[in-house]
Amino acid sequence: MINKVFDQEYLRDPHGVYAHLRREQPVAHTITSQGVRVWLVTRYEDVRAALNDPRLSKDFHRNPHVMKDNEMEGGDSSGAAAVVPDNMLFSDPPDHERLRRLVVKAFTAGRVRAMRPRIEELSTGLLDGLGGEFDLIKEYAVQLPAMVVGELLGIPEPDWPKVIRWSNTTIEGSALDPGEVVAAAQATIAYLGELCAAKRDNPGDDLISAMVQAHDDSSRMTASELVSTSWLLLVAGHETTVHLIANGMLALLSRPDQFAALRADPALVPQAVEEFLRFDGPISTSTYRFTTEPVTIGGTDIPAGALVLVSLLSANRDAGQYERADELDVTRDPGQHLAFGHGIHYCLGAPLARVEGEIAFRHLLERFPDLELASADLTWRPGMLMHGLERLPVRTGSPSTRT
Template sequence: MSEASTGGESLTPFTAVLGDQRHEIYATLAARGTVHPITLPAGAAGWLVTGYIETRALLSDPRLVKGGWRSGAFADKLPEDVARGTYMTMLHTDPPAHTRLRKLVTSAFTRRRVEKLAPRIQRMADDLLTEADDAGPVDLISVLAYPLPINVICELIGIPEEDRADFRAWTQPAASPGIYSLEEYQKAVTSLLEYGRGLIEKRRSEPQDDLLSDLIAARDDGDGLTEDELTSMIFVLLLAGHETTVNLIANGVRALLTHPDQLDLLRRRPELLEPAVEEILRHDGPVQNTLPYRTTEPVQVGGITLPEGATVLFALMAANRDDEHFSSSATLDIARGEQTHIAFGHGIHYCLGAPLARIEARIAFRTLLDRFPALRLAEPAHSLTRVPSMILNGLSELPVYLR
């Protein structure tokens, strides 16, 4: 069982799934201090940092590192070729390797480049909602929040439409090691790895106008991408490129529908759409915690000394509701004006796909509200469940009436 222990009481945010239980647990932890001993889902001991100031400071502290591919979940239990082909990512590496890998894909995710995708994203959203339009309840995750970002990132990478059906079965276990068993996790990441290797082979013989073809060309032109780095890049772009946006869209719709005053304000003042997305990211973001970091020497935080070699997670959900930094932090206020949340992380591992997630969310929210003025939950908010996870914060489904 994954747990944080303080004062003899164990709290388990990773497996708290009903309603707002997860937020309540993080709030209880944060009220007790800024750092807590914790047992990770795979059984290892670690530390959980909940304070906003401490999180921002330590995410830029060179004494906390990732550690390379061997730091990936179950890396010591997976076959080495699977671990290397999965974890040679920006999320698991440190400079200079991290700098080189990030530089190769940064241009694909700049705000200017992403804004050019807006018309295509809008057409996708329109088509999905036209197909979903029904008088009865629909699961908004199945009809919009999942297919929109998975199709966007797959088009960007160059994954054919006919190959996308299997990804949901692979990406959920791949994003939640320890919540899923080693066997389930290994099956999922191996499937993704084998698919990535096959796709690379196809793109090498038949290049297309897509990101993967560009990355292959960079490798073959001597820019240093190895085969393991290519497959790892596909892995991280698929997971980080859609799972977080699924959660952002679904969590955002739930937040707006459970705060009718804020929904009404957004309908009356559509210019608040962009700050509304930022407030949703702060209020109920798509990510619970960062991937683990490791200390290279003893580090003082919150009156506690984390020893050298300690595993450290940063609770972004808790930091974004830190009352020391955000006034009325538990309140959704789309006109708040404070846009200093860290829902996308901080420091060199700040989410590369943040501009893409933001524009997908804005288009999804605007299209939903414009087309369906009677949009409402089909079940009480307190009965909705979240997916068990150490990293992600997403709903298992979001039943709504569109009309």
């Protein structure tokens, strides 16, 4: 067993740690920072297969003690267990298909297309007046997705800051005090419970209201499923897009030739977004799965009742899948990268994340053609789920008059 992959070395160089694991121990038995034993899968082929393996369950109702059963002495899995069940992310077939169908009926391609002009407007408003030296994450990358997910779900604007703060605390559970994570999850659920009840009585033109009304063969979401699904869309719809924007801009600003290539040909932006997702995506590992029976992954035998994490970040840098895997190339077609997952749990919000990313990168390149890093002293946020920076200090002259 490897002692704690997600340590200080990982914070300094996550890609270096994953490269070593892919070479030496592609399915590694290790311990999380909370003292929980897990099997960590790092090669592309194995990750893709694991994401599609029905023997790896995400429904913790089927084995409610599996987290505790895999704790080391002195470990504490309560923060990881603070995730909210009764949604499609933490369910298996057939419940998963039923819940996903109901969400798809509400979260349509047409709804995403209709949001594009508003996202353009929100992005423009945030960038107006920015210049000199500023933190790109604080002033832009955090703000835009918060506004978008707040409007998408129908959360009143004055409540956006506290709700986003709670959701971020919940999703960073592996790096925080478990009690803090549990409290944030409870606060989010209590708030969303009241909001969902209000939407039942007074529906609006928002996603929660649409999910309230969605039905499939006389089936509707229960009150618990509606609240839990709203929670899932909130946490998945904010933090991931923050890191897509910030990690992508860091990659560009660290490689002036790629920055120049993208500015010279803005038509490459949608393709470049896919390359940013592959090269340095927002998610390091998936959420927990557990084995319902003994399985073999990548030639490694894993017993029943074991916890499994698959690393999307590592898979997307696998030289067995990509030529020049450690190089950013905005002209590359990254094909079937795994930044949004694979299989039945493929991210339902991927189209919206892509729209936000395309708008963000296009606007930043147009507004700030001379943008550069203001400091090389950058810190990755602790935690094994999300992959993102604490800050991204940048410097520019006057904003361009181009829009």
